[in-house]
Structures are given as C-alpha cells and as structure tokens.
Amino acid sequence: MGASRSTTGPFAVKDHSRLIADTEAGAEEGGLKRAVGALDLTALGIGAVIGTGIFVVIGEGIGLAGPAVILSFVLAAVTCVFSALCYAELASSIPVSGSAYTYAYATLGELVAWIIGWDLILEYGVAVAAVAVGWGGNLNEFLDNTFGFALPESIANPPEEGGTVNLPAVVIVACVTFLLVRGVRETAKANFFMVIFKLLILAFFIVVAFATAFSADNLSPFAPEGVNGVVSAAAVIFFAYIGFDAVSTGAEEARQPRRDLPIAIIGSLIICTIVYILVSIAAVGSLDAKALQESEAPLAAALDEGAGISWGASIVALGALVAITSVLLTIFYGQTRIFFAMARDGLMPRNIAKVNPRTGTPAKLTIGLGVFIAALAAFVPLSEIVQLVNIGTLFAFLLVNIGVVILRITHPDMERPFRVPLAWPVPIFPLIGVGLIIYLMQELPAATWWRFGIWLAIGIAFYFLYGRRHSVLQREHRS
Template sequence: MSGSAPTAEPATGWGRVMRRKPISVLNAESGTDTGGGELRRSLGVARLTMIGVGSTVGTGIFIVLNEAVPKAGPAVVISFVLAAITAALTALCYAELASTIPVAGASYTYAYATMGELIAFVVGACLLLEYGVAASAVAVGWGEYLNALLGDVVGWQIPAEFSAPPGEGGILNLPAAVLVSACCLLLVRGAKESATINAITVCIKLAVLLLFVAVAFTAFNAENAQPFAPFGAAGVGAAASMVFFSYIGMDTVSTAGEEVRNPRRTMPLALFWCVVIVTSIYLLVAIAGIGAQPWQDFEGQDAGLAAILGNLTGSGWPAIVLAAGGVISIFGVTLTTIYGQTRILFSMGRDGMIPKVFHTVHPRRRTPVRNTLIVSLFVGLLAAAVPLNTLANLTSMGTLVAFTVVSTGVVILRRTRPDLERGFRVPGYPVVPALSIAACLYLISQLPWTTYLMFAIWLGLALTLYFTYSVKHSRLATADLDA
C-alpha cells in the first residue's frame, strides 16, 4: 500500500480504540497531492454532481408526498425546507472536509482523522445502513414499477410470485436481483462508465419530474392549500423527518475522493450543485402537487404523482411516463448507492477494519472488483428475498448520525489542525456546523422509538465485530506493534 506508516499511538486502554489516523497518511494513500492513487481519477465536476443527484433523487420523491402530506397538510412545503436546510448545512461541512481530506470513505474517513478509530467504525456501520441496506430497499420496489410499466405498455406483467419478496406476496423478487446484477457489471467496468450511464438516467428522471411540475402548475389552485398547517408544528416536524429520506444520498459525492480530478476544487463544487439541483426539484414538485389537488386527497392515493397527473389530464399516458421514470430512477439510485458502499468498504479494508478482500484492486481496470461483487451479492440477496420497507427510518437514523459526526469533525479539525490546506471553508463558522448538528439531532428526535431499538441492536452487532476483529487487525495496531 502507498503512504508512510501511521504514527504509533498508545497500544492499550482507551487510547487504543481512540487512535486517530494521520491526515498526512490519508492523503499519501490516496495520492491526493501527486494526482495518483490506487483508483483511476476520471471524474470531473459534471459527472460527480450527477452521481450525487442520481443517488439522492430516487423513489422517495415519487411517493413521499402521499406519506408526508397527511402528517403536515400543505405545510409539508415547510417540511421540505427544513430537510433541505439540514442537507445544505451538512453539505457545507462535507465540502470543507472533502476538500481537506479528499479520499474514499466519506464520513468514515473524516471520523477516523478527527475522532478516533472506534467512532469511525461506528460511522462505517451507519453508512452500511445508508448505502447497502438502502440500496436493497430501493431495489425491492423496482419490480413494482417495472410491472406497472409492462402492464400499461404491453398488457403483461411478471407474476407476483417472482416480482416481490416473501412477506409482500411473492416468493422471490427476480427483477431486483437482475437490477443489482446489471449495476454490478457496470461498476466492475469502471467509475467513468458508470458515471456516464448515471448522468443519462439523472437527466431522464429530472425531465419526468419537471413534466409533472409543468402539468400540475396548469391546475394550481391556492385554495387547495387551506388550512395551511392543520396539524401544527408537530405535524411539520414529523413530516420533515420522513421527507429527509428523500435527501439521503448527496454525500455519495464524498465517497469518490480518490477517483476525482483536482479533488480539492471538484468535490465542494459538486456538493454545492447537487444540493441546489435536488432542493429546487423537490420544492417545485411539493408546491405543484399541493396546488394541483386538495391536500386531503393525498392520503391512501396510489402511484402518487402519476395519479395526480392522471386526474388532471384524464388519460393514461401520465402513468406510463411516471412508471418509466420510476424504473429509470431506481436503476440510477441503486447504481450510485452500491458505488458509494464499495468505496466506503474499500477505505475500511485498507485500514484493516474489515478483511483485505474489500481493498483489492483489479490491476487493469483499477476498480475494487471483488469488493463490488461481494456488495452486489449482499444487496441482491436482501432485495430478492427480504421485505425492507420497514427499514426506511433506520436508514434515516444511520444517515443523520453520520451527518452529525461530519459537522462535529469540522469543528474538531479547525481547532486541532488549523494549518491544513483547505480547498473550501465553511462560511459562518462555527455557527453553520452548530446549526447542522442541531438540525440533525432535531430530525433524529422525530423518529419513532422502534427505530432507536433497531439502531441499538445494529450498533451492538457492529461493536462486536470491532472488538473481535477490527481492533486487532487495524493498520494502526500494526504500527503500534512495530513501534
């Protein structure tokens, strides 16, 4: 592996699990200052922005209004704003850390450099919820959208037994397995090729959403937004924690640090444009949807946006367009979330937190092929055989915890290493990181207690792995022994 040996730290007690990885070693391993590294640097601002948008704009916005509007009424627009502010504040913190430590691993790596090994491993476990489990949950719904499209276009559908997982009326979700396999093949070929395909899918699904906005605004009626907040602040908060699920994925940008050209400049710009594009689209869709029909009609409405367009136009073409948008959207989200998961595990494998197979790079393609195959197998099996809809809130919990750690890391690094080169600095420091942390904690507080229980069990499993394997195989532990 490239890079000098990490600085030795105490090998026993609390110091052992809280040892931090030197930033100089992180940058040396990734080739940040030399333009080299183990992975091929092929991504610019446009492709990286599309990776972030592709990972963020997924099935959530196609269905979230049906779930969120009954909780907040027309004030769901404020819920979207609260979620957007949380995402934007955190994106600013990500931008500073990504320009300072532009390596694979995202918030896991940032935590390793600022808070220590144990916290970094916990963050890695949270990211497994955000990427791996979320990719499976998203892939589960692909069969439904595909069947809707097939039914409208050719009048035939895949039998329910083979288009849904057990527990949801099926035996095996074959479309989900096929989807994950296709994403795996693309990722094995390389990041540049995958990013190109993703950019195409992003343009298509944004066009579908803009079509919805254009048609819905022709029927806009301000009276549909009355009363504006029938359930008060509590309803707005509950809807905001749900709506936030639609913003998950923007931090995928920071997992590509070792495959980006000029990362100190490229990554902050990509994060900025990702937040701007996603927030603009979401607010337009929310306002157009609320104005197009009475807010009471959202509850129990199937096919969400397609149903609204169908009611407005009186024809079946909206269902076809929205179903096609769903098929393409899920493909893009699955592709980018699997990509993000492999790059996080790549970084953890390099650190010795997990087996080295996750850090093995194909000599010709310069991609983590074995890592990609393992992750795709895991995601595919879950998507094909397990109903995962109940894990949406758990995914939000893992993401919000990771976001909180990133914002805290900005404060720690400013105090401990003010001398570091930073391609971007958070404006309004330290107020912005503090607001980001507060916003994340607020959304966490709105999650149901069952999510806390599942999250505690997940962390218990993660800590068991850390203390039985990772703490002994850590590269920093090797440095201790060699010192």
C-alpha cells in the first residue's frame, strides 16, 4: 500500500498508493457510490463555473477595459489553464475525494493538507452562503421583471440590508441539501438539466444579439485604457472561471476516474471559455460600453436597449436564476466531499463521515453543513468575508501547482493517465501557474489577508488540539 516519506509528526505524508488503497477498501465497506461518468462530471464543472459572473461581472470588466474586455476573458482563461492542467494530472493519478486537500496530503504533509482543507471549508462554505444570498436577489429581480411584484424586504434581505431574515436563501439551501442527501446520481441529473438550460439561455442571448443589434461601431475605441485596463479587468474576470476544480471532488463517485476526471476538468474550462468569449463579443457589439458598464444587468440591457427586446430581460433573469442554482448545488457538493475526506482521515470527527447505505451519500454531514450554511445566509453579513473566497481559491491553486512538481520528483514512475505538458525536467507550466497565482494574490486587499490569517491560525490551533491526536495516520504510527 505504500508508506509515508515522513513517518510521524505534522508533516507526515500519506503516500498516493495508500490513499488509493484506503479509498478502495472504504468502497467495499459501504463508501461513496461510483455512479457518474465524464458527461456528468463535465456538467459539474460547467455548473460550478457559469453563474452570476457572466451575467454581472462583465459590466465591471467593461468599466476597466472597454470593449477589450473580450481579451480580458481570454487572458483570465489562460491564467486558469495552468492550474486546470495540474488538477487534471493529480486527479487522474490520485482519484480520491478531497481535491487540493488530498493532493497536499500526498505531497506536502498532513499539516499543510489540514491547512488547505480548513481553507477550503471556509472558501466553499462562504461561497455557498453568498451564492444563496445572490439567488434570493435574483429571484426578486425575476419576479419584478416578469410579474411586476417582489417579495417584502423583511423576508427577502438579511439584517445588514434592512431585512429580518433572507428566507429565499434558506429555502434554496434546504432544497439543495435535500437533493444532495438523495444521492449523487440524482444530483448529477438535476445539475445536467440546469446546465443545459443556462447554456440555451446564453445561446439565445448570443444569437439574438448578433442577429439584431451587433454593430462594429460599438467596438470603438476598442481598448481605451490600454494593456493595463485589459489586465485589470482580467484580474476581476478571473473569478468568473472559478469552479472547475470542483470536478476533482467527485473522484470517488466517478465510474472511470483516471480517464473521466481530466476530460471533465479541461473540457468544462474550454466550454466555459468559448461561451464567455462569445457572450462578451455579443454584449459589447450590441450596446455601447458606457451603457453596459452602468447597468446592474448588462446582458439584459444589451437585449433591452441594444436589440429592443424588452422581454429579453426576463429571459436573462431566469437564466441567471437557474445558473446560480446550479453553482450552489455543485459548490455545496464539493464542500461535503472535502469535509468527508478530512473526517475519514480522522482530522475531523470520523462519525460524521458515515455514508448512508441507502443513498450512498454522507447524509449526516450534508444535513449539518446545510443547517449551518442556511443560518449563515439568513443572518450573517457576507459583504466583507466573501472576499475570502478569492484568496482561498488561489491558495488551493498554488498548492496544486506545487504538488505536481513534488510528485514528479518523489514518484517519477507513478501511473499518470494525464500528464501536464512541459512539466519535466523543468516544470515550466506549473511554475507559470505559480507565478500568475502569486501575482493575483498580491493584488488582493490587506483586509482579506489578515482575515485569512486569523482563520488559518484558528485552524492550526484546532489541528494541534484535536486533529493530530485523532489522525488515523498518526495513530497508526503511535501504535
């Protein structure tokens, strides 16, 4: 089964062969069900990526780059490619739930794995709560555009925005929790249909915009802020691509993980990039940049003011609502699988990782997280801490790029169904990925860094007080 390079202590490494063997043994004892294929996993990636970003963030990008926001989408995609390739290699080589947490355990040791796992718990939890809050806002926008009424502020907004409780956020989290508990097959089917629907909505926007409103005059001046504007917009737009890494959390439920995970990770990123570029071209060509920049719903504005289709706003609002639901489902799914992997390793209470024999899902864990996230979305101000999602994601990407290099050195002969090109003997692609990530991280506000530091300090204290003493790996070495 392999052995750890470090035998004990916080930097003990759980060998990749041991990780795989433990997973296979767990599956025989009633673990997660292998029930999804490459298409389901690709839809999982698309579901996690295409959300409010393309419906809203394009306006902010246009404000920074003008029509050259098209190039910003390309640049942001290129930035993601290096990390996506590294995720694909590690996911195919170590097809185990846990994503960056598991990869860090196999390369950098238990303490680093714990830190990234603790980081991902915050990142995914805050992201799910924030997306649920956004879902409530988009529900009101859809109701207003379509039927001319909206829910009262007292039940539609959290306390920080003049309400009492964000009831729509609680309802959608409860629905998603129920679906996740039902089973991965049901989750994959629901997500697949939502992905198809939102892609059709975006296809509708692209076709209508090009057919009725596109004008080359709207593309001039193309780059009013020059290269700096394009780069600044790319830094904002980068976060519209976050989510493809959620595919790797489904490793233990994939029927052929070594083949399907790389296809899904890279495939979902390619599809999302093509869609984003086409949407951005259609938007900036349909309405002048200033009008798009000033609109809170730029795609709806492009159809309404540019194409003269007033009912297009309702169509786009519905598409945004479905897109957000899909993101909520997939990100929440990813969080439960990371938490599951950490609990199975003993770093969290192991009893919460028990898989329900009927549904094949960690039901107790999923319900517990659902209650916590619903409360967070209903009552807690998220406007500030949501920035932690950005730094958490970048930190995970950083360790995954480094992990590829370390495994190439320590296990040069391990089976790698997918290999990052230009990664050996000089790890060019992973090093480029590291450089781009560090550049984006140093652009984040200081407040984000100190909040992140406080959260990690709490996590390190928890590890030494609980995780290290209950770690399965550490207990084996002590016995």
